[in-house]
Amino acid sequence: MPITNPTFSESWYRVAQLRPRLRSTVQTRRQHFRGRVWHIVQDPANNSFFRLHPAAYRFVAMLDGRRTVADSWRACNATMGDEALTQSEAVSVLGQMYSSNLIQAELPPDAEGLFRRHRKRRGRQVRTWLTNFLFLRIPLFDPDRLLGGLDAAVGWLFSPVGLVLWLLVVGTGVYFAASAWGELAGQTRRLLQADRLASYLPALYAAMVLTKIVHELSHGVACKRFGRQSRGGGEVHAMGIMLLVFAPVPYVDASSAWALRGKLHRCVVGAAGMLAELALAAVGAVTWVWTAGSAEPWQQVLHATAFNVMLISSVSTIVFNANFLLRFDGYYILSDLLEIPNLAERSRQYVTYLVKRWAFGVRGALNPAQTGERVWLLTYGLASTAFKLYISVAILLMLGERYFEIGLAIGVVMAFTWLVLPLGRFLRYLVSDQELARTRLRAFAATAVVVLPTLGAVILPDAADHWHIEGTVEPIRLAYVHAGADGFIQTALPDDSPVVIGGEENAAGTMLIEATNRQLAQDANDLDIAREIMVFRRRIAQLESIGDRSNLALVQILDAGLASIDTQRRLIRQELTGLNVRAPIRGRWICPESESLKGRYVKKGKAIGKIADLAELKITAECPHRLAGMLLAEAKSTAEIRLSDRSKMVLTGTWEVRPAGGGDKKSERSGAASPGSEQAAPEEKTFELVVTPQDDRSSFLLPGQRVTIRFDLPRRPLLAQWWRSFRQLAQRRLGL
16 A cells, blocks of 8 residues: 555545445456455446455445445444555545446536546547557457357367367477478578568468467457356457558457456466467468478468468467567466556556656655566566557558558657657646646756756767778688589699799699599590591692692591691690699688598589688678768768777778679689679679778788778767668658
8 A cells, every 4th residue: 555645635525425336237356466365346338347455445345325435434444444545545446436437426516526537548548549540459249159159169178188289289380390491491581582572462461360360269269268167257249350550450359358367367368369379380380391392283272371371370479479568468468477467557657656756756646566566567667668669660661661651641640649749748747737736846857857968968069970880801802713624623722721823933823623534535635636647638638639639629628627626626625724723813722622522523613612812801891872972971081990809909991982793803813713702792782882901900800700890970969860860761761
């Protein structure tokens, strides 16, 4: 019980002579939360729930329509002593239950005004509906009879036998999915590619609707099952469509699970949908593996459907339903496990209480936290608010990319409901709320202490402006070595050996690969013999043409044959020369498989290794369009280079921006070697950033090493930097 509330209330006279009573349709059930007995008051007519601690329940239970509020309060004080409600708490309980339509009474005008603040609950519900318009719910029909039939048929699954069966099904699905994990991951990556995802969306949406129907019916059946077992609660009277970011999916209102006495039952109701989806994913995995490679059309359709069901069931369950920061299944399970009903709303109220009590000095502020709840409420309140803001902005950007007008309209509504309205309510609270009558000056001062320095830090001073980007160290001169001809490798230079080119230590260049091809050698020998025979025949024909001019035609034919043989001999000798590959540039020979190359047959053009000149290195990175323009317009000519394994070491270098795929001016090319960078530039990259180290300590850089490049931009206020980032985000994501 909060001790900050006074025993007596100045508004008590307005309600003391009222004779309220609980409505005839109200039901009550006992539950245990954190070792204390609480009473859940429920009106099945409007599905309203209200939780009362023992002192509040004793007070409410005595309101039978004959006793006055004052008589009931005095009787509670006589029997409960210090544990009884104060007058302020009694007024609060009456007002909240009245606004929830759980009690009825004839209110005089002055009491009607007293309870007016509790009627604001209706307004809050409307505001909640508006702020959650991305997750609107539209009820369509009462599924009670349908769920009753399903409970009779499959309700036994929510039992120990059903749990064992579920474990067997899911375990089998995990085994099949793990056995084909490589193919599964590859197909998932192909499906999620932007150019393919649009064509798959109808099939994925159909699979999502199917799984969500099973998901929601599982919630309803579990709620119905445990409600019958406990002989109370578990009614499900609303099923309809939820517009999940304007995509219709089914939903079932199983909020009556709050009336179930057992915490385990409430947790199972919350997890029933996820359990069903994981079972569907397991069945989909088994079906997908069994129908793989089938030529039958119906099995191919079944194969694709099983993959979609498996993907949707597993991803949606893990990412959304199990996420306790969103008000889906994971949230309600966490609320039950922590035994903190209405966790999200009470977290918000607790954060508000901390501000009022410790920042504004409101001593009479009501603390909604019970013993052991403070840390949970504070942590959840901050974490859920941050995550909801993140996910809402992500959804807004996603809609803006595809439907700009809709995204813009939603952004305006979100800005109004999340920024303008809360700011207006806060300013009105500061200026005119009676709660701050004695501490208004302190509230203004506390607000100013937080707001003014924050605005000053954001708007006034010029802050350092940097831009960081990760790059990869690469040699400026890099040559890929390929086999020059088909053959069997006889010798290969060991990995990491130094190599030289002609004109240095070895006039012909270091031998990298020596290979043999008996067929080529035999063909060359046969051509040599054929040429000698043809030369001999030509000499005879030429001698005979002295006496008989008709032999001149034969000489010309033999000359043509000799030219053809010479061409073939030249080509074969080029092939034979290609069997022995020499270094086209100097540097280090990189061939990790050199020891296993001996005796291996390689085809012409097969990549064998590469040569890197480590004397000259560069750093390359993908350069987005927005960064390229900003660097060219504002950045200094030098950049800082920081090594990931030596964070305190700072190198310097000069930079330039090149068109992507422009090539390197210093790359060397040779018949058996093809140069280029170690990482080919992707086609979607617009520019390439190249940084050349200018520091004596550049020897610490190694090829393949990841480094961070920092560019210094002109100093400017933080607000200007954030505005620039927002404009770049809008240009990049919305195409403005």
